[in-house]
Amino acid sequence: MHRxxxxxxxxxxxxxxxxxxxxxxxxxxxxxAPGKLLELFSRQSDMDVRILQDLRLPRVLLAMLAGxxxxxxxxxxxxxxxxxxADPSLIGVSSGASLGASAVIFFGGVGxxxxxFELTAIAAGAFIGGLVATALVYRLASTITGTSVSTMxxxxxxxxxxxxxxxxxxxxxxxxxxxxxxxxxxxxxxxSANWSRVGIIAVAVLPLMVLLPREGRALNAILLGESExxxxxxxxxxxxxRLILLTALGVGVAVAVSGVVAxxxxxxxxxxxxxxxxxxxxLIPGSAILGAVLLLLADTGARSLMAPxxxxxxVVTALLGAPFFVALLLQQRRKVLE
Amino acid sequence: MLLARNLSLNVAGFSLLRNINLDVEPGKVxxxxxxxxxxxxxxxxxxxxxQKASDGEVxxxxxxxxxxxxxxxxxxxxxxxxxxxxxxxxxxxxxxxLGRIPHATGLVRDAQIVNxxxxxxxxxxxxxxxxxxxxxxxxxxxxxxxxxxxxxxPVDDGQxxxxxxxxxxxxxxxxxxxxxxxxRSLAEQGVGVLVVIHDLNLAARCADQLLVLSCGEIAASGExxxxxxxxxxxxxxHVEATIAxxxxxxxxxxxx
Numbered sequence: 001m002h003r004x005x006x007x008x009x010x011x012x013x014x015x016x017x018x019x020x021x022x023x024x025x026x027x028x029x030x031x032x033a034p035g036k037l038l039e040l041f042s043r044q045s046d047m048d049v050r051i052l053q054d055l056r057l058p059r060v061l062l063a064m065l066a067g068x069x070x071x072x073x074x075x076x077x078x079x080x081x082x083x084x085x086a087d088p089s090l091i092g093v094s095s096g097a098s099l100g101a102s103a104v105i106f107f108g109g110v111g112x113x114x115x116x117f118e119l120t121a122i123a124a125g126a127f128i129g130g131l132v133a134t135a136l137v138y139r140l141a142s143t144i145t146g147t148s149v150s151t152m153x154x155x156x157x158x159x160x161x162x163x164x165x166x167x168x169x170x171x172x173x174x175x176x177x178x179x180x181x182x183x184x185x186x187x188x189x190x191x192s193a194n195w196s197r198v199g200i201i202a203v204a205v206l207p208l209m210v211l212l213p214r215e216g217r218a219l220n221a222i223l224l225g226e227s228e229x230x231x232x233x234x235x236x237x238x239x240x241x242r243l244i245l246l247t248a249l250g251v252g253v254a255v256a257v258s259g260v261v262a263x264x265x266x267x268x269x270x271x272x273x274x275x276x277x278x279x280x281x282x283l284i285p286g287s288a289i290l291g292a293v294l295l296l297l298a299d300t301g302a303r304s305l306m307a308p309x310x311x312x313x314x315v316v317t318a319l320l321g322a323p324f325f326v327a328l329l330l331q332q333r334r335k336v337l338e
Numbered sequence: 339m340l341l342a343r344n345l346s347l348n349v350a351g352f353s354l355l356r357n358i359n360l361d362v363e364p365g366k367v368x369x370x371x372x373x374x375x376x377x378x379x380x381x382x383x384x385x386x387x388x389q390k391a392s393d394g395e396v397x398x399x400x401x402x403x404x405x406x407x408x409x410x411x412x413x414x415x416x417x418x419x420x421x422x423x424x425x426x427x428x429x430x431x432x433x434x435x436l437g438r439i440p441h442a443t444g445l446v447r448d449a450q451i452v453n454x455x456x457x458x459x460x461x462x463x464x465x466x467x468x469x470x471x472x473x474x475x476x477x478x479x480x481x482x483x484x485x486x487x488x489x490x491x492p493v494d495d496g497q498x499x500x501x502x503x504x505x506x507x508x509x510x511x512x513x514x515x516x517x518x519x520x521x522r523s524l525a526e527q528g529v530g531v532l533v534v535i536h537d538l539n540l541a542a543r544c545a546d547q548l549l550v551l552s553c554g555e556i557a558a559s560g561e562x563x564x565x566x567x568x569x570x571x572x573x574x575x576h577v578e579a580t581i582a583x584x585x586x587x588x589x590x591x592x593x594x
Contacts, residue, residue: 082425221439223426227388227419232488233412233440278426 004275006282013289017064020293024060024300025052029307032056059193062201063299063313064292066190066254067264069205071291072212073247073254074265075272075284079219080243081149084273087266088251091152091244092133092159094262097255099163100129102170102182122185123197123256130252133159138244147240149226188261188314190299197257204253208246209288215243216281223278261314264291267325274328294321339364339497339530344394345384347377347554354380355554358394362530364497367521369541369562370534372551373575378534379420381551382503385532386417399496412440413493416485420503422477430456430464430472430480437487455487456480460516474508486520489529499530506540518544538592542566543584550574566590 004012025040026032028051036048040057070088078086088094104125137159141152171182218239221229226236251265272286298317302310340362347355355377362368362385370378383389385396387403396403399414416437424433434455438448456462459479469477482505489498502521506514514537521531521544535541541548542562550557550565552574558565571579571592579594 082423084426217439220428220432221436223428224424224433224436225419225422228417228422230388230408231386231412231415231417232436233407233409235408273426277432278428279432 003277006276006279006286009272009276010282010286010289013286013293017289017293017296020296020300021060021064024063024296025056027300028056028303055193058195058198059190059299059303060296061198062190062193062257063296065198065201065205066258066261067268067291067293067295068288069201069208069250069254069291070261070264071268071294072208072284072288073250074291075269075280075287076212076215076219076243076247077265078269079222079278079280079283080240081153082223082225084270085266086153088247089160089262089265090156091248092137092156092163093130093248093251094255094260095160095163095167096133097126097130097252098186098260099133099167099170100125100127101185101256101259102167103129105178105182105185106170106174123200127252127256129163130255131248133163134244134248134252138241147237149240184312185259186314187312188259188317189310190258190302190313191310192257201253201257204249208250209285211246212243212288213281213284215239216279216284219243219280219284220278259312259314261295261317263314263318263321264295267321268294271325271328274332339399340385340499340532341397342381342385342394343397345381345391345396346393347380347384347389348392353554355384355391358384358556360385360549360556360559362499362532363547364528364530365525366546367525367531367533367544368547368549369545370532370549370551371536371538371541372557376551376574377554378551379503380554382417382501382532382534386415386501387411398499409440410495412488414489414496415499415501416488418481418485418500418502418505420507422481424469424477427468427470429466429468430461430476430483431466433469433480434483434487437484440488441493451487451490452483455483455490458486458520459483460513475510475513478505478508479513482517482520486524489524492528497528497530499532500524502531502533504534504536506535506537514540538566538571539584542589542591543587563590566592 025037026034030051032048032052036052039049040052042049073088077088077090078084101122104122108121137152137155140155141147171179174182218234221232221234230236268291269283269287272283272290276282276286295317298320299313301320302313302316305311342358342360345355345358358381370381372378384391387396431452434452435448438451456465459482461479461483464476464480469480485500489500492498506517509517521533525531545562548562548565549559550570557574558570566581568579568581571577577594579592582591582593584591
């Protein structure tokens, strides 16, 4: 395995992100001339500039923030569970959020809620559902002697199955229109981007981007084993509690504003680890940047591929990411065989 | 420096350890021997503060083991567990560098210590190799280098202690010898060394003080020459043995 120096990788990832932002702003149902970007922050009433300011920019920011959040939380979960296959949905947060959102769509669909308010209610439902599920999983796995990571894994599976069943029940009893909206939401979609949603997710994600990388060294020690980490002076129990809480908050908010975008949290940290190794001091920021790039590109694809119609972002994420990841795995395998 | 007074441990109604008294002294190697399930690893867990004793106390550098801040404790006490599972592709250098986490000595000094520690375990050539692709013995040597790096130099907080749980189980003859040399040279620097070991002859060769655990109690303790007798080996291990003198080192040798 050939590794890139972490700093080189981070610089490359930032450049990639800038390119993805420019691409994301310019492409869509209406192509915009690159020159218009210079007027992005002007007060013109030019149609293209208005599209940039009111539609494209919030959507690009939303995709970036959600992607960064999901991927860095994924990196943290994989470290905490010492399992490269872990992802944020393991602690129940995604399925809980799904259930919360479906419940709001189901009960709200009768006609109380409409328009913008309904979207906000769905997001709130998702956020609360995610937090409740995580709290349950965490409680189930905690005893006086500490939190057992393997019990948490099992509890996560159980809670995920339970909320999945409940979500299916809502789907079963829902009418066609509701059913379509529930399943659309589960595919993950950013089409409801607006500045207030950007505000909500920024409040959650920006602190996360500061707090998570600070736990990098401790997470490196955790990879050795919990008891080894303790012998290295890490307060393991409080670290676990902190990381679970931050992840639940981060993923809860991300899922609330963008629906269930699977895959980013699992694949991006994995990809970054293949490129620069498992050191969390670089893995977490690297995953955040690359997660932002992946979701941004996927969303740009979702907007442009079948314009003026839109594809669900989560579907494009998997369509784009999976073949790329498989290619990377094949390349790794070839190198090992040589 | 590390004292255990009347330690007892009960877990789920079973009494795992009873009335253990023990002094790990600076500059000496203390070896703990005993049959499987005698409580060696449990004793280690109590001594490192990982588990609280049901009764009795552990005092380290003049303070109860639980009263130390984890980070301060980690600067003085390094522990090598029996099995370490690490499934992520860190390089040997990265693993050993983890041993410097409790310290704030700076990157340059840490890199030197990591070099020295890897050299000490005959692992200089492993430097950039991936842990996940190493043999069992190489992995164990890298882990040993990690705990050595953790207590490489004296610190202001107090005297240093190194605890090893069967450090030689995956080693070939040369690396077993190397481990004994390392323990000895650490002791000469004033580090207290506590080692759990299965091979009685290795224990006899490396230890200044031998502690024999049997069914959760201390069956005997003292210098290897006094402790290792045919009677004790019959009582503790249920094996008939003859004790000879190692012609090279003058230490007792168990023939069974």
